[in-house]
């Protein structure tokens with residue numbers, strides 16, 4: 001039998017069409033979670049799922065799953081990602097994993113292949129977390145690490161309540177959360193960094209995801225006249241926010257290694273040229289592959305905020321938005337992705353993920369892993385985000401054959417017998433139990 005391949009042109013066409021929903025200047029997308037644009041994107045993908053005759057379900061947090069039956073039944077081998085974007089997003093982040101999953105299922109249908117286990121492709125609600133923190137919310141709730149009630153009460157940056165928005169856009173489904181435990185979960189995603197492109201590799205076998213710490217900091221000082229207030233009399237919230245921003249940058253440089261730090265939002269009040277800012281609100285995103293190092297960075301920042309506040313005579317309040325410990329993916333899946341890429345002739349390397357992904361939540365439930373493809377210039381969360389069509393296709397083919405081996409089907413031109421499959425498939429269903437507990441969401 002010929003080695004099965006996806007149709008790259010069909011995948012690219014669907015990415016292009018979905019990219020038109022919420023399109024913004026520069027070729028990107030704005031589909032913040034649970035907005036009208038998100039609803040339109042969801043409707044399009046659900047139409048494609050139904051057109052393929054898949055069994056589509058919507059759960060209580062709005063995650064959508066489309067399943068294709070297997071000959072033996074049981075829990076499905078699942079793939080997927082997200083279709084919400086940041087407000088200045090590209091057309092590949094998340095969308096690739098979902099549409100490549102769909103492409104895999106269509107390829108199997110066309111070839112008349114029935115796998116032993118069912119196969120499912122999902123898109124999870126609010127992966128980005130830009131509108132409703134924390135990020136990876138839908139998969140977090142799917143994995144049972146946050147209740148639907150807690151999630152419904154989350155408040156967006158625009159003041160909307162999550163549960164109300166979910167109902168408003170028609171995606172408050174009935175399938176209960178936590179969701180069904182899959183046999184395994186594999187997510188294809190763009191790398192969103194420069195490693196694969198720099199190394200000339202086409203496929204990344206993702207070893208894990210670094211830890212994520214988000215907090216919102218509110219500084220309260222005193223608004224005053226910019227001309228008449230001597231410098232020593234000031235309680236300048238804007239100054240403290242600026243000093244903290246510089247501190248975050250310097251801290252990451254000082255700690256080195258995998259430490260990164262970002263102040264991505266800054267809001268001054270009253271935000272006028274001739275008024276000392278009485279209030280500043282900003283967010284800090286700290287990430288590290290090492291949990292103790294991440295904790296050290298958080299502690300250093302907390303100490304500096306205290307020092308700055310006391311020196312300027314302002315109050316500083318911190319509110320956690322998201323906190324997830326680093327996650328390691330199942331070694332058998334990492335190995336399987338690597339060997340599948342090699343069998344298909346794609347240069348590959350192992351690497352950790354710098355971005356958060358739904359796979360890190362699914363890793364709490366079942367053996368999980370990820371496949372990366374290169375991002376041109378390492379650019380993401382930017383309308384200019386780009387991945388070459390042949391790399392999109394390569395990633396989808398690695399996804400196809402990884403899923404086939406996990407689900408028990410014909411792969412790489414050979415019929416895999418049950419023993420070979422069971423040897424390739426991971427056995428331990430437990431996620432990385434040695435990892436420190438992590439929790440998401442506002443305290």
Ligand code: GLV
Pocket residue numbers: 127128135354355356357
């Ligand atoms: C989510 O996509 C994140 O890593 O910020």
Ligand code: MN
Pocket residue numbers: 082093094127189356357
């Ligand atoms: Mn993503």
Ligand code: MN
Pocket residue numbers: 086093128355381
């Ligand atoms: Mn993203």
